[in-house]
Amino acid sequence: MNPDVRRAADRANDSAVVEWGARLGYAANGLIHLLIAWIAAQVALGSGGGQNADQSGALATLAKESYGQVLLWVAVAAFTLLVVWEITEAVLRHETGDRVKAAAKAVAYGALGWTAFTFASGGHSSSSKTTKDFTATLMNAPGGQLLVGAVGAGIVAIGGYHVYKGWTKKFMEDLKEHPGRFATVAGRVGYIAKGVALGVVGFLFVVAAVQHRSGKATGLDGALRTLRDAPAGTVLLLLVALGIAAFGVYSFARARYARV
Numbered sequence: 001m002n003p004d005v006r007r008a009a010d011r012a013n014d015s016a017v018v019e020w021g022a023r024l025g026y027a028a029n030g031l032i033h034l035l036i037a038w039i040a041a042q043v044a045l046g047s048g049g050g051q052n053a054d055q056s057g058a059l060a061t062l063a064k065e066s067y068g069q070v071l072l073w074v075a076v077a078a079f080t081l082l083v084v085w086e087i088t089e090a091v092l093r094h095e096t097g098d099r100v101k102a103a104a105k106a107v108a109y110g111a112l113g114w115t116a117f118t119f120a121s122g123g124h125s126s127s128s129k130t131t132k133d134f135t136a137t138l139m140n141a142p143g144g145q146l147l148v149g150a151v152g153a154g155i156v157a158i159g160g161y162h163v164y165k166g167w168t169k170k171f172m173e174d175l176k177e178h179p180g181r182f183a184t185v186a187g188r189v190g191y192i193a194k195g196v197a198l199g200v201v202g203f204l205f206v207v208a209a210v211q212h213r214s215g216k217a218t219g220l221d222g223a224l225r226t227l228r229d230a231p232a233g234t235v236l237l238l239l240v241a242l243g244i245a246a247f248g249v250y251s252f253a254r255a256r257y258a259r260v
Contacts, residue, residue: 005091006091009087009088009091010088012084013085013089018081021077021081021085022081022082023256024078024081024082025081025109026254027251028075028079029109029248030248030250030251030255031058031071033058033244033248034245035058035061035062036055036058037241037242038061038241038245039052039053040224040237040244041238041241041242043225043228044228044233044234045234045238052126052128053224054219054220055112055115055220056115056119056126056128056130057221059072059115059119060124063119069120073120075113076116079113079116080113082113083106083110086103086106086109087106089102090102090103115127128218128219128221131217131218132217132219135151135217136214138214139209139212139214145209148206149209151205152202152208155198155199156203157202158202159195159199159200159202160199161195162194162195163191163192163195163196166187166188166190166191167191169184169187171188172184175253175254175259176257176258178257179254179257180253182249183250183253185246186247186253187247187250187253187254189243189246190244190245190246190247190248190249190251193239193242193244193246193247194244196243197227198223200226201219201220201222201223204216204218204223224237224240
């Protein structure tokens with residue numbers, strides 16, 4: 001790797017601005033998860049009001065509040081700095097697996113930052129529609145069904161890793177010190193619940209591939225509504241919503257204790 005690139009990444013990684021921006025990014029992610037959990041609970045109880053239970057729905061809810069625009073712009077700045085930090089991690093890490101995970105996180109936080117920017121600028125976005133459009137584009141490519149199925153399998157694997165990370169408390173390795181029992185329990189519950197939700201998201205991609213129907217892949221909102229329509233769906237979705245809220249609580253603890 002170019003030494004100049006590595007030195008620049010090292011300087012950015014040690015920057016106090018990037019560090020505090022990354023921590024603020026974790027907090028913003030926590031707020032988004034709390035809002036998703038709130039919308040998911042309303043969907044479970046049949047009063048969702050047409051709002052999507054995903055990142056775009058959470059940000060749309062925030063945009064309606066009197067202080068929403070300010071928080072959205074703060075979130076844009078925070079996610080941007082969190083992306084910068086993840087990119088520096090991808091450059092500086094020695095293990096290929098760690099580099100890939102950091103790069104993937106940079107993409108995910110970048111997408112969140114862009115969605116926040118869209119709402120902060122007065123625009124609108126739909127994570128569910130974006131997922132459907134992406135799936136349709138992929139489906140129309142050569143070997144499209146296999147590609148969509150592979151994406152679904154990959155998301156299921158990520159969901160499984162979240163469950164594993166929560167059950168074994170592996171997420172504690174992301175922290176510089178113990179956050180306390182309450183945050184630890186929130187982290188365990190949160191990672192497991194998020195893993196379950198991601199598993200359903202991936203499963204819907206696989207269904208879309210098998211049935212050759214891109215509309216079946218509807219992202220997190222569709223996954224949560226699928227849970228609602230399952231046997232004992234109201235209880236199941238309420239439990240998952242509680243878990244997503246727990247992940248939001250853990251994210252605030254991570255904002256303070258993260259290894260940044």
